[in-house]
Every structure is written in structure tokens, then in C-alpha cells.
Amino acid sequence: MSEANFKTENINTWITELNTEAKAAISVDCVIFGYEDNQLKVLLIECNMPPFEGKLSLLGDLVKSNENLDEAAARILKARTGLNNVYLEQVRAFGDPGRHPLGRVISMSYVSLIKIQDYEVLDIDQKRLKWFPVDQVEEMAFDHAKILNVTLNWLQDRIKERPIGFELLPKKFTLIQLQNLYEIILNVKLDKRNFRRKLSSLGVLKDIGESQKDVAHRPAKLYSFAENRSEQKNGLSSLINF
Amino acid sequence: MSEANFKTENINTWITELNTEAKAAISVDCVIFGYEDNQLKVLLIECNMPPFEGKLSLLGDLVKSNENLDEAAARILKARTGLNNVYLEQVRAFGDPGRHPLGRVISMSYVSLIKIQDYEVLDIDQKRLKWFPVDQVEEMAFDHAKILNVTLNWLQDRIKERPIGFELLPKKFTLIQLQNLYEIILNVKLDKRNFRRKLSSLGVLKDIGESQKDVAHRPAKLYSFAENRSEQKNGLSSLINF
DNA sequence: CTTAGATAGTGTAAATATGACAAAAAGTAG
DNA sequence: CTACTTTTTGTCATATTTACACTATCTAAG
Numbered sequence: 001m002s003e004a005n006f007k008t009e010n011i012n013t014w015i016t017e018l019n020t021e022a023k024a025a026i027s028v029d030c031v032i033f034g035y036e037d038n039q040l041k042v043l044l045i046e047c048n049m050p051p052f053e054g055k056l057s058l059l060g061d062l063v064k065s066n067e068n069l070d071e072a073a074a075r076i077l078k079a080r081t082g083l084n085n086v087y088l089e090q091v092r093a094f095g096d097p098g099r100h101p102l103g104r105v106i107s108m109s110y111v112s113l114i115k116i117q118d119y120e121v122l123d124i125d126q127k128r129l130k131w132f133p134v135d136q137v138e139e140m141a142f143d144h145a146k147i148l149n150v151t152l153n154w155l156q157d158r159i160k161e162r163p164i165g166f167e168l169l170p171k172k173f174t175l176i177q178l179q180n181l182y183e184i185i186l187n188v189k190l191d192k193r194n195f196r197r198k199l200s201s202l203g204v205l206k207d208i209g210e211s212q213k214d215v216a217h218r219p220a221k222l223y224s225f226a227e228n229r230s231e232q233k234n235g236l237s238s239l240i241n242f
Numbered sequence: 243m244s245e246a247n248f249k250t251e252n253i254n255t256w257i258t259e260l261n262t263e264a265k266a267a268i269s270v271d272c273v274i275f276g277y278e279d280n281q282l283k284v285l286l287i288e289c290n291m292p293p294f295e296g297k298l299s300l301l302g303d304l305v306k307s308n309e310n311l312d313e314a315a316a317r318i319l320k321a322r323t324g325l326n327n328v329y330l331e332q333v334r335a336f337g338d339p340g341r342h343p344l345g346r347v348i349s350m351s352y353v354s355l356i357k358i359q360d361y362e363v364l365d366i367d368q369k370r371l372k373w374f375p376v377d378q379v380e381e382m383a384f385d386h387a388k389i390l391n392v393t394l395n396w397l398q399d400r401i402k403e404r405p406i407g408f409e410l411l412p413k414k415f416t417l418i419q420l421q422n423l424y425e426i427i428l429n430v431k432l433d434k435r436n437f438r439r440k441l442s443s444l445g446v447l448k449d450i451g452e453s454q455k456d457v458a459h460r461p462a463k464l465y466s467f468a469e470n471r472s473e474q475k476n477g478l479s480s481l482i483n484f
Numbered sequence: 485c486t487t488a489g490a491t492a493g494t495g496t497a498a499a500t501a502t503g504a505c506a507a508a509a510a511g512t513a514g
Numbered sequence: 515c516t517a518c519t520t521t522t523t524g525t526c527a528t529a530t531t532t533a534c535a536c537t538a539t540c541t542a543a544g
Contacts, residue, residue, distance in 0.1 A: 014291065014344060015344055018267045018304070018344055018345050018347070019345075023265045023266065023267055023268075024265065024266065024267075024268045024305075025260045025265055025266075026265075026266045026337065026346075026348050062260070063266075063337065065339065065346065066339055067339065068337055068338040068339060069335060069336075069337040069338075069348075090334050090335065092332050092334060092335070093311060093332065093334070093335040093348075093350045094311075095268065095305065095310055095311040095350070096310045096311075097307065097308055097309065097310060102257055102260055103260050103261075104268075104307065105260070106268050106311075106335075106348060108335045108337070174521090175521090175522090176520085176521080191503070191504075191505085192521090192522090193503095193504095193505085193522090193523070193524080194502070194503065194504085196522085196523090197501095197502090198501090198502090201501090211511095215511080215512080215519090215520080216511085216512045216513070216518090216519070216520090217510080217511060217512065217518075217519040217520040217521080218509070218510040218511040218512085218519075218520050218521050218522085219510080219511065219512095219520090219521080220520080220521060220522090221521085221522090416492090417492090417493090418491085418492075433532075433533075433534085434492090434493085434494095435493090435494070435495080435533095435534085436531075436532065436533085438493085438494085439531095440530095440531090443530095453540095454492095457490090457491080457540080457541080458489085458490070458491090458540080458541045458542065459489075459490040459491045459492080459539080459540055459541065460490075460491055460492050460493085460538070460539035460540040460541085461491090461492080461539080461540065461541095462491080462492055462493090463492085463493090
């Protein structure tokens with residue numbers, strides 16, 4: 001019986017354990033993605049905690065005692081971007097002992113997708129907060145490089161299955177913008193005509209009858225995202241042809 | 243500034259917070275699935291902690307201070323089933339305040355798929371441990387009904403994308419068994435010929451040249467799972483025709 | 485040995501989805 | 515009105531999916 005401590009089904013031992021060795025701090029780290037200049041970017045802050053001074057860090061905070069995990073993530077997101085009601089979802093928990101130099105901290109990573117244009121600079125920490133292209137992020141604090149990596153892989157999987165790419169674009173976007181977004185996030189080259197055919201069969205695009213302005217060529221039509229859960233049968237997997 | 247506590251980037255406040263309100267107990271709850279008698283079953287234990295005495299509970303334990311989350315899950319699984327090296331994956335974290343009557347406990351749910359025939363009864367707690375068909379689980383302790391529900395949905399999504407159904411069957415199985423498994427987990431009716439064609443195109447089935455014994459009819463051929471990551475392009479989604 | 489009973493195993497044709505591919509249309513700038 | 519840039523659109527060959535029913539193989543009973 002050294003393998004597992006079944007005393008934990010005894011209430012007194014539970015109480016004891018709950019108050020001693022098993023306690024840890026709980027945090028949430030938000031991986032906030034944006035899309036700008038044909039690049040997938042992530043919002044990071046310069047860390048000032050030893051031994052990671054100067055390294056980049058995800059936006060995280062401890063979870064408050066009266067708060068659930070989703071609420072904590074929403075609070076962090078709101079505080080950093082000023083945004084409410086944006087795409088926000090838990091990815092998974094990271095809890096290696098030793099992942100935090102000050103003690104045991106279990107962190108839930110959340111992914112958020114925001115329309116970068118809607119983002120208000122709330123950089124109360126004097127310029128320590130910046131968008132970084134995901135493929136140009138150098139060293140990170142804690143295990144945040146791993147968290148970012150896992151979360152990015154998660155996003156790549158998810159965007160193939162569900163129509164969430166829109167969350168990263170302005171409310172009105174062109175089909176080329178949308179295609180570029182997919183090409184960049186998935187690191188593939190897509191066929192324009194096939195991409196459009198697939199998308200229109202999904203029925204989530206709404207032609208809003210407007211066009212681009214101020215471009216020195218034929219303006220592209222603008223679309224918006226119409227939630228329309230009709231034909232999600234095959235997801236978007238087949239957008240991809242290598 | 244009332245929205246988020248940015249003092250957490252100050253090391254002294256971090257240390258303070260890490261040692262006061264933000265601490266919580268960390269646990270892992272394993273949702274251990276098995277498949278038997280044409281039913282998807284989950285291994286549960288009768289809870290003896292007030293106020294949930296007599297209710298059913300997932301198999302969980304506190305995470306030890308020197309242990310990471312995956313290790314904790316593997317330990318619990320080993321202790322309860324005697325099994326090592328089986329399918330085990332983190333699903334997500336549950337951390338509502340108040341989810342545990344004795345204080346704040348953050349729990350990571352893990353899903354495990356086991357070949358129920360390999361399971362050794364390690365019921366040191368006198369018969370409180372039992373397999374329950376997932377659709378016949380009545381009241382559960384804590385928020386375990388929610389955890390079970392989320393995890394089951396996760397399994398249903400995942401089994402459509404990756405060839406993990408095998409994990410629930412004996413090493414040698416028939417195609418009909420495999421089809422039944424999918425039908426029951428996904429709650430759909432599948433076409434025998436289409437199911438087989440799709441599966442053989444995936445290239446993960448190995449005909450082991452044996453057949454069923456002791457059946458009063460034509461015996462079915464036995465197959466085993468051959469890890470063969472060739473053609474996972476479309477997953478198994480198209481197994482399904484409604 | 486024959487037959488009945490039970491379940492396993494197999495093929496094909498029609499519809500749909502995919503992948504590869506290029507020319508015409510719509511605007512701006514000079 | 516011409517040159518330039520970028521958007522938009524269709525078709526055909528191939529692959530995949532769906533719908534559908536009969537034959538093969540074994541045991542058991544007579």
C-alpha cells in the first residue's frame with residue numbers, strides 16, 4: 001500500500017493533508033493570441049521576478065479565493081487588454097514541482113483569441129507589455145515556453161475543427177485575410193478557390209455587401225462571421241492540401 | 243487596477259500571496275473507463291466523506307509535493323487497477339470555489355482507457371470499488387458528475403479523431419466488437435461494410451490469423467492494433483453515418 | 485450426414501467532396 | 515484609355531462517402 005494513500009478517504013486524514021504538504025498556489029496563465037501584419041502574435045510581458053528578470057512571461061496571476069478558474073482568466077484578460085466577452089478557453093494544467101522558483105504553483109493555461117484592433121493598451125507597467133510574433137519569441141520565464149508551445153499546438157488542432165479563426169480578425173474581413181490567417185497559423189499553403197468553396201459550404205460567412213476602400217486595385221468584398229451551426233460535419237480539416 | 247492584482251509581478255507580494263489566501267489543495271481525479279458486456283463503464287468508489295457518504299466518487303487523491311500531475315494520475319491508476327502503461331491523459335482542471343466541502347481543492351481530471359480484462363481487483367476498501375455503466379451512474383459526490391460528463395464528452399470527441407478505441411478492447415478483438423464499441427460510445431449506428439473499409443484504410447488493424455473459439459456460429463477473425471501512423475489524415479470522423 | 489440456425493464477411497453503384505488548375509473582372513494610377 | 519494590381523470565379527479528374535443484401539462459415543440438433 002505504499003503506492004497510494006488511501007487514507008485520503010478518511011476524513012481526518014483529508015483534513016490534515018489538505019492543510020499541510022498538499023497545498024499549492026494556483027495561478028492562471030493566459031496565452032493571448034492576436035493577428036496583425038500577417039503574423040500570429042502573442043501578448044507577453046517582461047518578467048521582473050528573479051531569476052527570470054528580463055525574460056518574457058505569459059500574462060498570469062494567482063487565482064483568488066472566491067474565484068473560479070474561468071473567472072480568473074477573464075479577469076486577467078480584461079485587465080491586460082480591456083476586453084470582455086472574447087474567446088477564452090482552458091487548455092490544460094501545468095503542475096511540475098519546481099516549475100516556479102518560489103514554491104509549488106499549479107497553473108492552468110487559457111487561450112484567448114482577440115481582434116487585435118479592439119485591444120486597448122492597458123500597459124500600466126510601463127511598456128513591459130508587448131505583442132510578439134509567436135515564431136520570434138526568445139527565452140521565456142518559468143515553463144512558459146512549454147505552455148506557449150502546447151497552447152499553440154492546441155490552437156492549430158482546434159482551428160482545423162472549429163470555425164474560430166474569425167476571432168482573430170476584424171469584424172469585417174476579406175476572404176484573403178482569412179486564408180492568410182489559416183496559412184500562417186497552420187503553416188501551410190492553401191488553394192484560393194478550394195478554400196472559398198469549403199468555407200461557403202460551411203455556411204458561416206456572411207457577405208455584408210461592402211468592399212474594401214482605399215486600395216489601389218480591385219477592392220475585395222467584406223464578410224462577417226455568422227454563427228450557423230449547420231454543417232460542421234467535417235470541420236475545416238480539408239481546407240488543407242499539402 | 244482593482245480588476246487585477248499586478249503586484250504579483252513584485253516578488254515580495256508574490257511570496258506573501260503564495261503563502262496566504264491563494265493556496266489550495268491539488269488533487270487528481272481519474273475517470274477510468276472500461277468496456278464490458280457491450281457497455282462503457284467507469285470505475286467508481288463509494289464515498290465516505292461527509293456530506294457525500296454513500297454517493298459515488300471518481301478515483302482521486304491529493305498530489306504529493308514531489309510529484310507532477312501525470313505522475314499522480316499514474317499512481318492512482320496503478321493503485322486502483324494494478325495497471326501501468328495504459329492510456330492516460332489529462333482532460334482539464336476543475337477549480338470552482340466550493341467544489342469541495344473541506345476547502346479549496348483544484349482537481350485535474352485524467353481519462354484512462356483500460357482493457358477491463360487486465361484489471362486486477364485491488365479493492366482494499368472492501369467492495370466499495372465497482373464498475374458502473376456510464377449511463378447508469380446515479381448521484382455522485384462533489385462535482386464528480388460534472389467531471390464525468392465533461393470527460394465523457396471529451397472521449398467522444400477524441401475517439402472520432404484518434405484510434406484509441408482499441409485501448410478498451412482485449413489485445414485480440416473482432417471487428418464487430420470494435421464496431422459495437424464505437425456505436426456505444428458515440429451513440430450512433432454504423433454500417434458494417436463502411437466501417438470496415440474505413441478502418442482498413444487507416445492501416446491500424448493487424449490480422450493475426452486467429453479466430454474466435456467456442457461460438458455456436460461462424461467464428462470471427464481476430465485482429466490486433468498495429469500502431470501505424472501513416473494515414474491519419476481524416477481521423478475516424480467519417481466512420482459515422484446517421 | 486443433413487439441415488437449420490446464427491453470425492461473419494464481402495462488392496458495387498450513385499452521390500458527394502476533394503484537388504489541381506487559369507482566365508476574366510474590377511478597381512486605381514498615370 | 516492603358517497599364518497595373520488584386521479579386522473573383524468554374525471545371526474536370528479523382529477520391530471518398532454512402533446506401534444497400536447476399537453468400538460463407540461455423541455449431542448444434544436431428
